[in-house]
Amino acid sequence: xxxxxxxxxxxxxxxxxxxxxxxxxxxxxxxxxxxxxxxxxxxxxxxxxxxxxxxxxxxxxxxxxxxxxxxxxxxxxxxxxxxxxxxxxxxxxxxxxxxxxxxxxxxxxxxxxxxxxxxxxxxxxxxxxxxxxxxxxxxxxxxxxxxxxxxxxxxxxxxxxxxxxxxxxxxxxxxxxxxxxxxxxxxxxxxxxxxxxxxxxxxxxxxxxxxxxxxxxxxxxxxxxxxxxxxxxxxxxxxxxxxxxxxxxxxxxxxxxxxxxxxxxxxxxxxxxxxxxxxxxxxx
Numbered sequence: 001x002x003x004x005x006x007x008x009x010x011x012x013x014x015x016x017x018x019x020x021x022x023x024x025x026x027x028x029x030x031x032x033x034x035x036x037x038x039x040x041x042x043x044x045x046x047x048x049x050x051x052x053x054x055x056x057x058x059x060x061x062x063x064x065x066x067x068x069x070x071x072x073x074x075x076x077x078x079x080x081x082x083x084x085x086x087x088x089x090x091x092x093x094x095x096x097x098x099x100x101x102x103x104x105x106x107x108x109x110x111x112x113x114x115x116x117x118x119x120x121x122x123x124x125x126x127x128x129x130x131x132x133x134x135x136x137x138x139x140x141x142x143x144x145x146x147x148x149x150x151x152x153x154x155x156x157x158x159x160x161x162x163x164x165x166x167x168x169x170x171x172x173x174x175x176x177x178x179x180x181x182x183x184x185x186x187x188x189x190x191x192x193x194x195x196x197x198x199x200x201x202x203x204x205x206x207x208x209x210x211x212x213x214x215x216x217x218x219x220x221x222x223x224x225x226x227x228x229x230x231x232x233x234x235x236x237x238x239x240x241x242x243x244x245x246x247x248x249x250x251x252x253x254x255x256x257x258x259x260x261x262x263x264x265x266x267x268x269x270x271x272x273x274x275x276x277x278x279x280x281x282x283x284x
Contacts, residue, residue, distance in 0.1 A: 018066060114144055114253040116260065123264045130268070134168035134261075141240065141257055142170050145250050148220055149241040152261075153182070153189055155234050164189055164237055184234075189225055193234045198226040198255060200246050222246055228258045230266055 122137045138150035149171045153164035158181075166180040182190035188208065192199055201223040208223075220241035228236035238258060 114249055116253060116256045118144075119257055120260055123260050128268075130264075131168050133264075135170060137257070137261075138168060138170035138238075141238075141254070144253065145240065145242065145246070146244060147240045147242040151189075151239045153180075153193075153237045153239070155184075155193065155236060162193075164193055167236070188223065189237045189239055192225040193227055193237050196227050196229065196234055198224070198251065198258075200224050200251065202245075218243070224251065224254055226254045226258050228261045228265070230262050235265055236261060 118140050119137055122133065122140055125133055125136075127133050134152050138152065142148070142150050150169070151166060151172055152168045154167040155162060155164055157163070162184045164182045164184070182193075184190050185194040188199075188201060188205075202221075204219060204221075204223055206219075221243050222241075222245055224240045224242070224246050226238050227234045228238065236258075238254065238261070240254065
């Protein structure tokens with residue numbers, strides 16, 4: 001039997017003894033009160049002396065039981081506190097031993113710290129044609145995130161509707177004559193543009209995007225889609241496909257990239273030109 005169990009038993013016994021002593025004194029008092037009207041004066045005096053002696057004895061017993069109870073409870077509390085520390089330590093050791101510790105997972109979820117300085121340098125290049133600049137930017141972003149594909153859609157108006165059109169890509173296979181465009185709210189990119197929020201898609205619809213390589217075709221594990229905001233309006237959307245999951249650090253980098261893109265668009269185009277980066281004729 002360990003000390004903790006022993007202290008617990010002693011505490012219970014001491015408390016039980018204390019309660020029994022108090023109960024017995026109370027019982028004798030009630031009995032004496034009930035019998036008082038049937039006893040003679042001499043018998044009452046004799047009974048009272050007996051009860052008085054009993055009360056003194058029980059008082060001593062109660063004091064001893066109280067002291068033992070307090071000491072035992074104090075020891076028990078100290079034992080419990082020490083036990084909790086030991087349990088936490090053992091549990092942590094077992095988690096490390098059997099691979100249950102999630103601290104490494106938390107670190108993996110955060111991911112490595114990224115540096116957006118290279119992206120900032122690319123966007124600082126002086127060029128009126130943004131397409132090669134954005135293609136170079138997407139290449140840099142994918143290298144930093146270890147991603148497989150990336151696309152930038154730009155927003156524009158066509159026949160009274162706000163649409164997204166494919167503008168620049170990285171490792172994305174598309175025929176020269178083919179164009180992609182979505183209305184706001186249509187498809188994953190269109191939905192992100194409509195809501196104006198960055199999202200990570202874990203369950204990618206079949207056939208939505210395919211990565212081509214020398215080994216064949218494969219579907220990525222996750223998509224990160226982020227709107228580029230200018231004056232509280234969506235002016236572009238960046239979509240990144242990866243075979244690994246995106247960490248919070250990855251998401252933070254993409255958020256910074258969208259800010260840099262917005263600054264570049266703002267510095268190069270007048271407000272009325274922002275939604276006209278792609279000629280309307282290309283939609284035909």
